[in-house]
Amino acid sequence: MTETRLRFPPSPTGYLHIGGARTALYNWLYAKKTGGKLILRIEDTDAERSTEESIRGIIEGLEWLGITYDEGPYFQTDFTADHVAAAGKLLQAGHAYRCFCTKEELDAKREKALAAKQALGYDRTCRDLTPEQVAEKQAAGLPSVIRFKVPDRQGLLGYDDKVLGRIECDYREVDDFVILRSNGKPLYLLSNVVDDIRDRITHIIRGQDHMTNTIRQVLLYEALDAPLPVFAHIPLTLDTKKAKISKRSHGEIVAVHFYRDHGFIPWAFNNFLVLLGWSPGDDREIFSREELIQAFTLERINKSSAVFNFRRDDPKFFTDPKAIAINEHYLRTMPIAELAPMVRKELEAEGLWDDAWAGDRQAWFFHTIDLIRDRFHTLKDFTSLGRAYFADDFTVEDKPLQKNVLKFPDLTTWLPALADRYAQAVIFDAVETERIAREMAEELEIKPGVLINAMRTVVTGQLAGPSMFEILPVIGRDRVVRRMREISRFFPAP
């Protein structure tokens, strides 16, 4: 059996979006599973829309996701000569012909057909031009494109799709498509096939929006006398209104970099993505890299499209809740040693990082992450909700302030008093701080919760969090005492 060779061929006309990322992931998984190769090919034949920035963005996106490729990036424009040669060969062999119809004529016909609700498509005007007629028009300097000549055959044209099964349509339904523009530049349908043949691609995993392309490309493989690769058309990712997700209409929310910038763990995002159109057949949903490679098969890819259930401007769910849930799962369960570098990056970006946390204080750093991560959703939470553990410039949220502090003006004396006891305590650990706090509450004849919740508020800024007495030693006696003594600053001046 020959080596499997797959490719991911993005067109560099924008950022990498989740649909493209998922396609890349499926190709990558299949390559890994079969011990094959993944090739990255930048399809930049549309010079007007291709940009350097987009190429960089796509590569960075793949890198962030951890989708590695074995060859490339190749650039399609580097192989223009091959494409042009192939077009010439098809012309010579009678598989293609020159067409002199102008864009204007074609546009007019298309619009007319659209208005009359007639079938769209090329009417074969130039298909049967005699060699003399062609020579005459060329001599007159008329520009021409090269069109593929769809064979005049009875019966059905088709191929076997790995996920959809047999796909067929009538030969007459396929238009004679353009393979070379009037300016001599090749077009996608041709370039793509020529490149796939040269790169010896064995499996093409792409979106179902390519199904009509595949039908036409099957003809190209035949005319070019090349073996047909295996095709697998994966379902599309739709938005909540069931429209195809696109960069243009959805913007950042569908961009891979959005998830990087919102504190997603790369593998968690892959794990979410793979489930959008594939399932292992049992109840598993969380997979390590190796488990997923092992479990992944083309046969278990879904036929029907999936809705990416993202939300906008929702304070709780800024994107698909399931994506967040999977991210949380990883955030809360992965080995601290793997999570710590990601947290470090977040802290560094906020200017909060202290090198000691990678040295003498690494145990503290790991313990702190472990203590607070249970309630976090993304890596961003470490520098927002968890800021008080790493810095003094944290925000005290209004809700706990109202509920736990301002409601009890006596706290301006109670809390500094408790702070004094903490300052003088022989030991400052969870057991001792709790004993002291409860003892004082008893003396004051108040519920311990009043002191505890007030402490939580001024020490962490948050309404909720881990056990208060676990928190205190982590934040450290000095900081705790200082924050408790400063409670008056939250009350309006008398």
Add this chain to the structure above:
RNA sequence: GUCCCCAUCGUCUAGUCAGGUCCAGGACACCGGCCUUUCACGCCGGCAACACCGGUUCAAAUCCGGUUGGGGACGCCA
């Protein structure tokens, strides 16, 4: 308009190919309860779907036909 594809809880899906074990399972979300100094933590429970019509069959989510609905494509874009 033409062609192609698809159709199970709000969302992602299992079950469909080999009909009975499915008055349909899991996850997320939602709702309720418990735990707790707090909580968007944890634990327990609940709500919730086979698009419709017909056929085949002792038996249909599963097979067949039709209807409806959704999506995609129809470029000298990729």
